[in-house]
Amino acid sequence: MSLLAGLVKAELRKLFTTRLWWVMLVVALLFVGVGLGVLIAFAGVDQNGAAVPGLDTAQWTELAWASGSSAGIFVMILGVVLMTSEFRYQTITGTFLVTPRRGLVIIAKLVAGLIVGALFALAVLVLQAVTVIPAVMLGGGEFSLSGARVPQISIGILATLALYALFGIGLGALVRNQVAGVVAAIAWTYVIESIFTAIPALHVVGKWLPGGAAQALMSIDVNTGLGQPEWLPAWAGALVLVAWGLLFAGVATATTVRRDIT
Amino acid sequence: MVRNNFATMAAIEIKNLIKSFGPVKAVDGVSFSVEAGSVTGYLGPNGAGKTTTLRCLLGLVTPDSGEALVNGERYVTLPRPVTEVGAVLEATSFHPGRTARNHLRILCTAAGLPDARADEALEQVGLGDAAGKRVLGFSLGMRQRLALASALLGRPRVYILDEPANGLDPAGIEWLRGFLRHLAHDEGAAVLVSSHVLSEVEQTVDNVVIIAKGRLVRQGSLAELTGGGTGSVRVRSAQAADLAPALEAAGGTVERADDGLLRVRGLDAEAIGQVALDRRIVLTEVTQERSDLQKVFLELTEGR
Ligand SMILES: Nc1ncnc2c1ncn2[C@@H]1O[C@H](COP(=O)(O)OP(=O)(O)O)[C@@H](O)[C@H]1O
Numbered sequence: 001m002s003l004l005a006g007l008v009k010a011e012l013r014k015l016f017t018t019r020l021w022w023v024m025l026v027v028a029l030l031f032v033g034v035g036l037g038v039l040i041a042f043a044g045v046d047q048n049g050a051a052v053p054g055l056d057t058a059q060w061t062e063l064a065w066a067s068g069s070s071a072g073i074f075v076m077i078l079g080v081v082l083m084t085s086e087f088r089y090q091t092i093t094g095t096f097l098v099t100p101r102r103g104l105v106i107i108a109k110l111v112a113g114l115i116v117g118a119l120f121a122l123a124v125l126v127l128q129a130v131t132v133i134p135a136v137m138l139g140g141g142e143f144s145l146s147g148a149r150v151p152q153i154s155i156g157i158l159a160t161l162a163l164y165a166l167f168g169i170g171l172g173a174l175v176r177n178q179v180a181g182v183v184a185a186i187a188w189t190y191v192i193e194s195i196f197t198a199i200p201a202l203h204v205v206g207k208w209l210p211g212g213a214a215q216a217l218m219s220i221d222v223n224t225g226l227g228q229p230e231w232l233p234a235w236a237g238a239l240v241l242v243a244w245g246l247l248f249a250g251v252a253t254a255t256t257v258r259r260d261i262t
Numbered sequence: 263m264v265r266n267n268f269a270t271m272a273a274i275e276i277k278n279l280i281k282s283f284g285p286v287k288a289v290d291g292v293s294f295s296v297e298a299g300s301v302t303g304y305l306g307p308n309g310a311g312k313t314t315t316l317r318c319l320l321g322l323v324t325p326d327s328g329e330a331l332v333n334g335e336r337y338v339t340l341p342r343p344v345t346e347v348g349a350v351l352e353a354t355s356f357h358p359g360r361t362a363r364n365h366l367r368i369l370c371t372a373a374g375l376p377d378a379r380a381d382e383a384l385e386q387v388g389l390g391d392a393a394g395k396r397v398l399g400f401s402l403g404m405r406q407r408l409a410l411a412s413a414l415l416g417r418p419r420v421y422i423l424d425e426p427a428n429g430l431d432p433a434g435i436e437w438l439r440g441f442l443r444h445l446a447h448d449e450g451a452a453v454l455v456s457s458h459v460l461s462e463v464e465q466t467v468d469n470v471v472i473i474a475k476g477r478l479v480r481q482g483s484l485a486e487l488t489g490g491g492t493g494s495v496r497v498r499s500a501q502a503a504d505l506a507p508a509l510e511a512a513g514g515t516v517e518r519a520d521d522g523l524l525r526v527r528g529l530d531a532e533a534i535g536q537v538a539l540d541r542r543i544v545l546t547e548v549t550q551e552r553s554d555l556q557k558v559f560l561e562l563t564e565g566r
């Protein structure tokens with residue numbers, strides 16, 4: 001077990017000894033921050049039937065508190081890079097020379113990915129706390145942890161971001177090429193997932209995707225004018241997310257354990 | 263090291279190794295072994311299969327058949343490989359944004375070695391001053407030294423180095439030669455070093471294994487392959503009959519070929535010229551003949 005702990009620590013050191021992680025963190029926080037700004041600006045505005053609830057409603061707090069899950073893409077890219085830079089810079093050779101049991105290396109990477117994803121989630125939650133709580137207060141509402149199901153949504157964000165890092169690692173192991181991996185991650189979250197999770201009519205498929213499962217976990221069913229979403233129950237969402245995680249972990253292992261490193 | 267019959271076992275043992283990449287037979291039935299306390303040069307032109315052999319030995323490439331063992335075991339089953347084997351592979355690379363020290367510390371963390379080994383190894387290869395610099399600004403020679411430092415981390419007794427002289431300047435190559443000899447002859451390590459340039463390793467190695475197109479061409483001690491040491495000098499003169507005894511008197515071994523041609527051992531071209539001058543004998547040709555090893559190697563390298 002201490003061997004695995006050392007390997008996880010080594011993987012975390014790989015990430016934290018280069019600059020990418022904090023660039024990604026800043027970008028992720030900016031991205032979530034802009035989303036929150038828009039939600040604050042348009043709170044209570046009714047446009048052609050597409051309505052954002054008012055600042056003083058529990059629904060607005062739910063919407064705003066869930067916005068942190070949009071940082072998933074950045075964590076996923078970080079996961080892709082954690083894996084693909086080993087091939088891009090051929091550091092995989094040194095990694096496997098130190099630890100020829102490749103399965104252990106992959107497990108360590110996945111665990112490191114979960115940890116980094118969770119750390120990103122914590123940073124995002126702090127950002128949300130310092131923007132949402134004052135906004136609600138100033139909007140005349142009362143910030144209530146339980147009323148807006150803040151704990152459940154927070155756990156959802158934590159789980160989502162942790163697992164998206166893992167998805168990125170699996171995707172990176174599959175494609176190996178860094179640019180292709182990053183492009184695939186963006187295409188997946190922004191094109192495929194957003195189509196299937198934004199349009200309620202497509203939720204029959206969308207609810208089984210990681211993004212839809214994450215929404216289910218947070219149980220955000222606020223109707224913003226596109227129709228009432230139809231997510232899985234929260235527990236099923238959690239199971240679907242874990243299943244995706246296992247799938248990507250399996251992909252990462254299968255593609256890496258036997259292949260010749262030349 | 264609690265291992266059976268460790269004393270009698272070769273440090274590196276390759277038995278009938280075969281590896282193909284699609285239609286290309288990269289390594290085709292290679293066998294050789296390397297003993298502790300010696301440097302073995304693994305020579306062959308580009309594409310001969312050297313890198314593939316070494317990667318099979320290090321568990322990075324799975325051979326089609328045959329065995330490649332380090333200390334009697336497959337590399338992938340060694341419990342703590344970096345404490346037994348230090349490897350530098352061609353095309354080993356580094357993340358450009360990471361410092362040399364951090365690169366090594368990551369390897370230490372994964373290997374369960376103390377961080378302090380990173381700085382010690384950097385000192386050993388003469389990179390102490392560059393420890394905190396990002397690899398981005400490193401020359402090829404510095405990268406080779408950093409790769410070598412990573413091989414030293416676990417203080418292993420077996421070294422496997424793929425073209426470590428690539429990118430080193432002449433001073434760097436000289437340093438490397440001394441370092442490898444020190445590892446093998448003073449510390450008793452087994453060193454296997456590949457090269458496609460004979461002259462890079464000729465002065466360092468005790469034994470030589472030559473491969474071409476995946477097949478073993480020659481192997482043996484350097485002395486065996488060079489026919490007992492120095493090469494001979496071809497000397498041609500109209501007065502060969504007078505010159506021969508004079509050269510023998512000066513300490514040379516003279517072999518008389520067809521008219522006017524002598525093959526001289528034990529004297530270099532300058533000494534031969536001096537003898538000829540003293541006797542006022544005109545030389546029409548003085549040619550340093552290549553040693554057997556160089557001949558074999560050139561034959562393999564030429565026509566490619
Ligand atoms: N990953 C690979 N895929 C296909 N062919 C390869 C691969 N690696 C090496 N080869 C081929 O195997 C042969 C031996 O290559 P290599 O072991 O790198 O030789 P050397 O190190 O002696 O230059 C070459 O013909 C090379 O093209």
Ligand SMILES: [Mg+2]
Pocket residue numbers: 309312313314352424425
């Ligand atoms: Mg090579």
